[in-house]
Amino acid sequence: MLSEPAAAVVRATLPAVGASLAEITERFYGGLFAARPDLLRDLFNRGNQAAGTQRQALAGSIAAFATHLLEHPEQRPDAMLSRIAHKHASLGVTPEQYALVHEHLFAAIAEVLGEAVTPEVAAAWDEVYWLMANALQAVEKRLYEESGEPGWRQWEVVERVAETADVTTFRLRPLDGGAVADFRAGQYVSVRVELPDAARQIRQYSLSGAAGSGLRQFSVKRVPGDGGAPEGEVSNHLHARVHEGDVLELSAPYGDLVLEDAADTPLLLASAGIGVTPMIAMLAQLAEGGHGAPVTVVHGDRSPADHALRADHQAYAHKLPDATVHFWYERDATPGTHTGLVDLHAITIPPGTRAYLCGPLPFMRTIRTQLLTKGLSPADIHYEVFGPDLWLSRA
Known part of the structure; x- marks a missing residue:
């Protein structure tokens, strides 16, 4: 719950902050990647960064969370937090990275808003950030603990099937020969690949096979460059370079769009x-x-x-x-x-x-x-x- 003094400040400053979020997030990512270029190379989706969609998503989530705190002070936006936490867990986000994000995000806010960021304003938005960050970390900690396959695991491609001209299905088994944890229909895995420039990019793909088969199956659509947008680095890499016998790194299954148990529900x-x-x-x-x-x-x-x-x-x-x-x-x-x-x-x-x-x-x-x-x-x-x-x- 947001404290009453902070809520008053956030309510008064939300229009100004909201109007500047696009510039704030652009400068945030610029500062973050200047300080930690490895994050752009190995964690963040370079295509989304180039297209600006990651900045839009971050701005939208901050604005949505702050608005929810003001409109529903007794409730947490659990659905939004769950979706973000599942994505973070599939990427292997750590608590230390929240402190890093905080440092560069608040530097960007101060840079964009200048003298408007008084100590009271900074403290109020700091409260908003840590309410969101701590809630996400709690969910992510639980997800990591519940995962049957924590961390990255190596999987061997045992079959690839051309479904259409642009979609290929990959079936994999664990390289270590160990057990395959079950998953819930609708979940996805992160796939990490090393690209020709040594970047280790990560993408999420929904599991498209039946649970309990002892294999992981996901289907990848090749993303072409379109209208100035870059082609999909990982999808094109998987289509062109990954074949039977090759090894990929996969996360455990995550994702909250899953079927609920209700046999009598249409x-x-x-x-x-x-x-x-x-x-x-x-x-x-x-x-x-x-x-x-x-x-x-x-x-x-x-x-x-x-x-x-x-x-x-x-x-x-x-x-x-x-x-x-x-x-x-x-x-x-x-x-x-x-x-x-x-x-x-x-x-x-x-x-x-x-x-x-x-x-x-x-x-x-x-x-x-x-x-x-x-x-x-x-x-x-x-x-x-x-x-x-x-x-x-x-x-």
């Missing part, structure tokens, strides 16, 4: 593009568990040929006793599918449905809006974002 699994990957694991879990309530499966893609894991998508859905499948394709739609973008207006959604969404942000915003108009509760609509969560400041 579900909707909506995805677009590579957002299909966590939905495959969810469908596999539902099929194995004999889920009997209605399941509505929705997916949108450019064409059937671009629909990764399409056979698995259909096969797992058909194993369920009460599932309906709706695929939309922008071109080359086949019999039984729809042409165009996903549109739920004509789709019957059972009352009490719990929805899980994964795909590009515009897709998820559209689907969320359509579900709300159909009467779903906002609390029953869950989502996963690949990359920095820009929804924090826009949803």
Whole structure:
């Protein structure tokens, strides 16, 4: 809980700080990477830094957390904190790094706001930062303790499958021959690779296979350069350079977009593009568990040929006793599918449905809006974002 004196100062200064957050975070990252270039090389996503999305996500999370403290002083924004903590745990973030972030973030605030940062203002925002940082560290500590595979572990690629022209599935087993901890459908692993310039970059990929197989399976979409944005360093590296017999470093599974245990709850699994990957694991879990309530499966893609894991998508859905499948394709739609973008207006959604969404942000915003108009509760609509969560400041 934010103290009353700090709350008054934060409420008075939030508009000015919020208006300057983009510049503050830009200077923060500039100072941080000047002092610790190894962090950009080995921890932070260089593509997101180049595109500016990481700065937007940090600014959005700070503003959202401060606003929540003022509007709901008795509550913590647990959903937001959980999502960030899971991402941090998958990257191996340590408590010492929070002190480093604090040093450079507050130097940037002072540099941008100048004389407006009085001792009282600095103390109030310091309180905001440590409330958020300490809450995140507590969640991350628990996640590390619960993990069956703490730290980085080496895994051997035993199979790679070309799903589409741009998506490849990798199946791996632990190089040490040890046990494979289970995971919850919807979770992801971090994959750390060494690139040609010796940078050790990390990316998260949803686990796209069934749990309990003794293997890890994830599917990677190759990200091309587009409109001045850099191509995906790690995705292109995996596609071009990683083959059967090669070894990758993986984290333990993390992620909080997971199926809750509710055999009598109707579900909707909506995805677009590579957002299909966590939905495959969810469908596999539902099929194995004999889920009997209605399941509505929705997916949108450019064409059937671009629909990764399409056979698995259909096969797992058909194993369920009460599932309906709706695929939309922008071109080359086949019999039984729809042409165009996903549109739920004509789709019957059972009352009490719990929805899980994964795909590009515009897709998820559209689907969320359509579900709300159909009467779903906002609390029953869950989502996963690949990359920095820009929804924090826009949803």
